[in-house]
Amino acid sequence: MTKIPKKTNQILKNKIFPSTLKLKLDERLSNGSFRELTIKNADLVDFSSNDYLGFASNENIEKLATSKINDYKDLKFGATGSRLLSGNFPLIEDFENYLADFYQVESATTLNSGYDANLGLISAIGQRQDLILYDALCHASIRDGIGLSKAKSFKFPHKDFENLKAKLAKFQSEFKTIYVITEQVFSMDGDQTDVKEITEICNDFGAYLILDEAHAVGTISQTNVENSNYNIFARVLTFGKSFGAHGAVIFGSSELKDYLINFAKSFIYTTAPSSRNIAHNWAAHLLLKDSIDEFEQLQFNIAYFKEISSKFNLENCFIESYSAIQSCVIGGNNQVKNISKQLEMKGFDVRPILSPTVPNGEERLRFCLHSFNTKNEIYSVLENLSKLLL
Ligand SMILES: Cc1ncc(COP(=O)(O)O)c(C=O)c1O
Missing domain, CATH: 3.90.1150.10 (Aspartate Aminotransferase, domain 1)
Known part of the structure; x- marks a missing residue:
């Protein structure tokens, strides 16, 4: 067996760090924001x-997940590759079909995290001739996705629908496609968007709504299935909150799923989740409805x-x-x-x-x-x- 070497007092080779970055750390130390x-x-x-x-310690999830795993023959622990190469297996496809059925949507595409979902979705859809309007309090993953997209973007003041409407009216003829992005329950303030109203506004202006439901499912609504009644272009739901697990799913049309598989880099260029992770997320869903x-x-x-x-x-x-x-x-x-x-x-x-x-x-x-x-x-x-x- 190879022994792991003990740390010594000698100067380690990797102990080098640019002074420009050190300055940024020092600044955080001095303003109290050092993490x-x-x-x-x-x-x-x-x-x-x-x-x-309390799902993260619910033992029933473990049992349900194991029984799901046992339903499949020849399952490997690791996915062994990205979904487009060796990492697509029946369990993951069946889980996505289950999710689409459960949430009454046309398609469900799983990603490794909510961060990956927002980043991959938003960066892939925003084209050079498009506009993205987003609530000023949107999560960092949404803002990073916008930053990576080619679209122009403006934020609107938090939940200020009059301002949103004014922007939509102003830019409607200038941009080919307008996307509006918001959260159902805001992660830092805990307040809520009126989903019905913002959907109607988007529909009136021919804009496409993206709704992040990370903190809504299991909290303000038991399952959030009711959002399927609204005409929403894309919904992002994460498994790391009420489900006590890890991962995320994007709901939308079957064309959206095709688009993500072809253009969302955080879907394409990453190893697919392990079978245990998928089984765990599936088990958490089975538990949620009860x-x-x-x-x-x-x-x-x-x-x-x-x-x-x-x-x-x-x-x-x-x-x-x-x-x-x-x-x-x-x-x-x-x-x-x-x-x-x-x-x-x-x-x-x-x-x-x-x-x-x-x-x-x-x-x-x-x-x-x-x-x-x-x-x-x-x-x-x-x-x-x-x-x-x-
Ligand atoms: C609104 C919102 N969207 C997305 C995410 C990212 O989800 P995940 O933790 O699964 O990466 C978070 C997590 O903090 C969030 O609060």
Whole structure:
């Protein structure tokens, strides 16, 4: 057996780093926005993960996933290649057909993550003669996708549909195709888009809507199947949130699927997911449709959180939200980190969201609520927060 060499004190060969990059790190250190990896402390009460329904530790998923794997003969653990080469296997095709059926859509295309899905989809569709209009609070994966596309782009103020309509009217004749991108539940503020209204606006102007449903499925709606009733060009749904798993799917027409297979680079130039990953995601879907108790418990916890935050007169610091994401704006990277640290010392895991992830001055504590949080935990964390904010 080859021994792994121990680290020595001698200068390692890879210890070189450009001073220009070091400067950027130093700048982060000095403005309090330096990011560090920390191991999640499992003893703390979870108000930070996206595991809204507790699926990440639901043992039934493991059992269902194993039984799915056992339904297939000759399955390898690893995909061995990209979907277009050696990595397309019956389990993955059957899962996509299941998803299309379950969500009542024409096609489902899986990708390795929500980040990959937004990046691949948006960068591939935006052509030079096109325009992309996107909500100012869209996720980094959407903005990165826009950055990689050839289209021109403008953001519209957060949920300002009048502004969106004005832009659509102004640019309608100038651009061949206009895409509008938004999220159903915004990841940092937790508030919601009126999907019906924005779909109607897009339809009126002949624009194509892309909707990111990452934080909506399993939280504001048990399955989000109802979005199939709307005329939406593309929907992105991730498996890393309520499903407690990893990966994502893009819903749309069969032509959209053909287009992604041909042009979405994050689909083409990457190894397909492992069979275990697909089976896990499938199992999480099977569980989701029977998880009405978890879904209702989460709704109860959201309502209880809002009730107690108003009891402690905290409504003014919280951004109005009826979803599992409740953000308390404090302002200042150091201030928000400090309050998060003090809550941690009381046994609660509530993460600080720093600028530049959110705008300067809007640094916040983001509470993620779960079906498994108890009334006691919710009461106690808000009581502690109110004392710290006094
Ligand atoms: C709105 C939104 N879209 C996409 C993503 C990316 O999803 P994933 O974590 O699967 O890459 C996230 C994750 O933070 C998100 O909040």
